[in-house]
Amino acid sequence: MSVSEIAVAEGQATNMRGAELRRGLAASVPVLLGIIPYALVLGAQAAQKGLGLLEVPLMTGLNFAGGSEFAAIQLWSSPPHILLIAGITLLVNSRHFLMGATLAPFIKQLPKRRVFPALFLMCDESWAVGLADAQRRAAAGTRPAFSLPFYLGAALPFYLAWVAFTTCGAALGPVLGDVEKYGFAMAFPAVFLVLLRGMWKGFAAARPWLVSLAAAALTYLLVPGAWYVAVGALSGLVAAWFLADET
Structure with missing residues (x-):
């Protein structure tokens, strides 16, 4: 060249x-x-x-x-x-x-x-x-x-x-x-x-997000402090792990 x-x-x-x-x-x-x-x-x-x-x-x-x-x-x-x-x-x-x-x-x-x-x-x-x-x-x-x-x-x-x-x-x-x-x-x-x-791909793929949202919201209402952040993050990760094979 x-x-x-x-x-x-x-x-x-x-x-x-x-x-x-x-x-x-x-x-x-x-x-x-x-x-x-x-x-x-x-x-x-x-x-x-x-x-x-x-x-x-x-x-x-x-x-x-x-x-x-x-x-x-x-x-x-x-x-x-x-x-x-x-x-x-x-x-x-x-x-x-x-x-x-x-x-x-x-x-x-x-x-x-x-x-x-x-x-x-x-x-x-x-x-x-x-x-x-x-x-x-x-x-x-x-x-x-x-x-x-x-x-x-x-x-x-x-x-x-x-x-x-x-x-x-x-x-x-x-x-x-x-x-x-x-x-x-x-x-x-x-x-x-x-x-x-x-990024929406249907309800099944969104279940870890919903688990995280529900867990964080309940913790925010029931537990003082910022523990809702940790609970929301961990619950979403755990839900994603267990639900991965189903999506």
């Missing part, structure tokens, strides 16, 4: 990657807009618990898992109960084991130097968008089914927006006071309802 042909091929590959990045960004925008309100809520709640403008982006940037961050802030005290917060964070984030496992067949051919950064950027929203696209491409016979540029185009904006808007929430929190009175907190369950609707 001549130098000019190599240059043309490289240019085509670059254009293709750019197109996939833009396609991923376009796919993520509807959900991306939904995470902004509850990012502001989390930042404001963290500021009200005493976290500063440097500590909030460190927490959201290094952990990057909204559910566990909300749980940690609810449990935050002075001095903080580090082991309890770490344990709850592990339980809430344990769903990432299953999320990563569902992506494994699609990313196993990628080198680890690409896989690990991609998995660091994985959150519920980017995972759902990336997995749905990989499944569509696989069903259409497209190879490889998993488009890393598409995934990065969807995942990186989530990461940047999450860190940026939680920091904005921390800055505005003392001024706004109780931000939940503005209804921002509804964005959190609304986004997850949209994700669940996109």
Whole structure:
């Protein structure tokens, strides 16, 4: 192959990657807009618990898992109960084991130097968008089914927006006071309802979610403290384990 042909091929590959990045960004925008309100809520709640403008982006940037961050802030005290917060964070984030496992067949051919950064950027929203696209491409016979540029185009904006808007929430929190009175907190369950609707495969597949929901709700009503988080996470995992062979 001549130098000019190599240059043309490289240019085509670059254009293709750019197109996939833009396609991923376009796919993520509807959900991306939904995470902004509850990012502001989390930042404001963290500021009200005493976290500063440097500590909030460190927490959201290094952990990057909204559910566990909300749980940690609810449990935050002075001095903080580090082991309890770490344990709850592990339980809430344990769903990432299953999320990563569902992506494994699609990313196993990628080198680890690409896989690990991609998995660091994985959150519920980017995972759902990336997995749905990989499944569509696989069903259409497209190879490889998993488009890393598409995934990065969807995942990186989530990461940047999450860190940026939680920091904005921390800055505005003392001024706004109780931000939940503005209804921002509804964005959190609304986004997850949209994700669940996109992944709905019938009642049988949803039974672990329902078990987790019922267990968490009962624990919230009957047991003081944040034990509903642990109970909901564990009951969902156990239900998924026992019901796996039936779905």
